[in-house]
Amino acid sequence: MDKNPRILLAAGGTGGHVYPAIAIADALKKEQAETEILFVGTRDHMEWQAVPKAGYDIRNVWISGFHRRFTLKNLLFPVKLMTSIVQSLRILSSYKPHVVVSCGGYVAGPVGWVAGKKGIPIVIQEQNSFPGVTNRLLAKFATKIFTAFKEADRYLPEDKTEITGNPTRATLTGADRSKALQSFGFDESKPVLLVMGGSGGAKTINEAMKANIEQLHNSAGLQVIWQCGARYYDELSTEVNEKELENLRLTAFLDNMAEAYAAADLVISRAGASSCSELMLTGKPSVLVPSPNVAGDHQTQNAKAMVDAGASKLLEDTAMKETMTELVEQLIFDQENLKRMNQAALNLAKPDAAKLIAKEILEIAKSKL
């Protein structure tokens, strides 16, 4: 008989799927240190770096998404799918997990499907108000589904679903503000604006920033952390560095999110599910710019609760370039309002989400030991 629970986590593609899975893994270890954990992801996506960095092993499955528009890449899809199913079968047969956890992303599809066919309990964690296609397909196999938004429940079997909020990494809170400012080479006298485009960066946010950065930096006197995404970094850094803005930190990706949040007085962000949950957790006043290019317009839904509660302002993608400087100046120098937004964000936070989910996963695993 097995002594230790073995949990397999499948999550891939973007930070929005991978970081909640890492948060669950950390919480599982915290609840029961001897829990064994393995991740499944794809070699060419960010999980391949992020998961080992967090201290966990990861195995590769070759899947990728099916493109809705016509492209020759789709010809490979059936081959990739079959290969992924064989790879998933091998991983599940050798690792023998007691529970498989899907945090979404294409990679969770074949792994979850094979687990379902083998009768291995499946737990789903769905981050968004409009569930992703993989989690919707896997829902019928699931023992339990954890969501963050009540709107998601409409698309999922009600009897299995529980709203816990999104699991967030415990390491994101508690960083010291002075040390954080120092780590960016900033001083205490000027406000800090953090701009994030989600784990991959956002083209229109970058374009709006390019048009507004001199005004924000020189006229408003702000210190700015601008996370632009790996695919935009080379071009932007050449263009922006020529402007010689000494209090601008342009970066492809922030490995030190805890410090970035601690340093920031105001955050401009895409409304990806984890970004929203982290803004609540850290109590950061924010301007949310939902991506217009996501399924079911789910980022606008993600943003809604925060905007309604007064934690965030909504800024439309198309209006950003013209209006952002005025809005930022209005918000960042108004201490009283920042405090109100901070409290409103904290009131929405669900800091125990990862712990609650981990406890239930371990309960399900226990019945299989």
Ligand SMILES: CC(=O)N[C@H]1[C@@H](OP(=O)(O)OP(=O)(O)OC[C@H]2O[C@@H](n3ccc(=O)[nH]c3=O)[C@H](O)[C@@H]2O)O[C@H](CO)[C@@H](O)[C@@H]1O
């Ligand atoms: C364009 C797109 O399809 N976006 C989706 C993707 O967003 P995306 O991958 O951007 O995900 P989220 O906004 O949910 O989370 C981003 C995560 O990456 C981390 N981070 C981000 C930037 C950085 O420099 N460093 C860093 O560590 C954040 O701390 C956070 O943990 O998945 C989300 C969750 O399913 C969805 O809600 C989004 O709609």
